[in-house]
Amino acid sequence: MKDIHTPYYSTIYGDAYLGDSREVLLNLGIEERVDLIMTSPPYALRRKKDYGNVEAHEYVDWFMGFADIFYDILAPHGSLVIDIGGSWKKGMPTRSLYHYQLLLELCNPNRDKHFHLAQDLFWYNPSKLPAPAEWVTVRRIRVKDAVECIWWLSKSPFPQANNRKVLTEYSDSMKELHRNGYKAKLRPSGHDISEKFSRVNEGAIPPNLLQIANTESNSRYLRKCREKGLKPNPARFPDGLPEFFIKLLTREGDLVVDPFAGSNVTGAVAEGLGRRWLGIELIEEYLEGSKFRFLKISDGKMNRTYQSKFKGQERYTGEKRRSDGPPKP
Numbered sequence: 001m002k003d004i005h006t007p008y009y010s011t012i013y014g015d016a017y018l019g020d021s022r023e024v025l026l027n028l029g030i031e032e033r034v035d036l037i038m039t040s041p042p043y044a045l046r047r048k049k050d051y052g053n054v055e056a057h058e059y060v061d062w063f064m065g066f067a068d069i070f071y072d073i074l075a076p077h078g079s080l081v082i083d084i085g086g087s088w089k090k091g092m093p094t095r096s097l098y099h100y101q102l103l104l105e106l107c108n109p110n111r112d113k114h115f116h117l118a119q120d121l122f123w124y125n126p127s128k129l130p131a132p133a134e135w136v137t138v139r140r141i142r143v144k145d146a147v148e149c150i151w152w153l154s155k156s157p158f159p160q161a162n163n164r165k166v167l168t169e170y171s172d173s174m175k176e177l178h179r180n181g182y183k184a185k186l187r188p189s190g191h192d193i194s195e196k197f198s199r200v201n202e203g204a205i206p207p208n209l210l211q212i213a214n215t216e217s218n219s220r221y222l223r224k225c226r227e228k229g230l231k232p233n234p235a236r237f238p239d240g241l242p243e244f245f246i247k248l249l250t251r252e253g254d255l256v257v258d259p260f261a262g263s264n265v266t267g268a269v270a271e272g273l274g275r276r277w278l279g280i281e282l283i284e285e286y287l288e289g290s291k292f293r294f295l296k297i298s299d300g301k302m303n304r305t306y307q308s309k310f311k312g313q314e315r316y317t318g319e320k321r322r323s324d325g326p327p328k329p
Helices: 021-028 056-073 098-106 133-138 172-180 220-228 240-249 265-272 284-294 304-310
Strands: 014-018 034-039 074-084 116-124 147-154 209-211 255-258 276-281
Touching: 014 265, 014 284, 021 056, 021 276, 034 056, 034 240, 056 074, 056 098, 074 240, 098 147, 209 240, 220 284, 240 255, 240 265, 255 265, 265 276, 265 284, 276 284
Parallel strands: 014 276, 034 074, 034 255, 116 209, 255 276
Antiparallel strands: 074 147, 116 147
16 A cells, blocks of 8 residues: 555665655645756556556656656756657657657746756766667668757756766876977867867866666675565666766755656666665555665675664665754755
């Protein structure tokens, strides 16, 4: 029996709820208190999945049932980040535009609660299998579909963000340029490269193409699901995806929400980064399995951060939160 008023389980920093996120979020009363909504809703795939997904022609109307609630719970400086994959039209090697139609509706200035597109980003998964098979591996008339769109939306044109938190290591060529120097001048492309370009900072600013392999195959989460006879959520994104946006768009103690939590990757990453979190999932089996993400074992010993909560047990019990944890929303 679902109880949207009580967490399904709790950790030091967060709570996981079982139920429809629209009902849960309205019940929690957290208007304008959420710093980041980081989520990957069910895609409009042609094949029906166990986790539930609607047809492309129904998708915008379905999602907009959540959108106004998302808008209301976000703080004025907050962001909504949506990882959303594309879809193919039935029986044809052509693409649906449903995710672009959703973006246009979310940013429709005629809506009272419309978002700004802070930036469009793209997630490239180099480990993705060739698909759709009919067009890619059988007829050989299309290439592998390995990139997903990520819409970074915000209530304000100037949401909280700091790209210094997601700097990457300089490339070998850039390191060589820093060592050997270069001549500042106007390039043929029209770019005026100044002397400031030679300054060595803490790292390189990442592009809006995120290359993150999704290769989870024998993680603790999957092993424990198999041991307990639980079906893992089949549509998991890698830790690196929510990690990038949580670092970019939040600070320690901020509140991160995933309204389509699945196996609660977002919550687990937020916990590790010292952010408060709320995860909401409609399918109990997925939420039950997600508990295993919060068992931290190192060299056969429980991570001391979790010792007071788990007391050496393998199964999460949902006992009271550590007294020195951050305040709840």
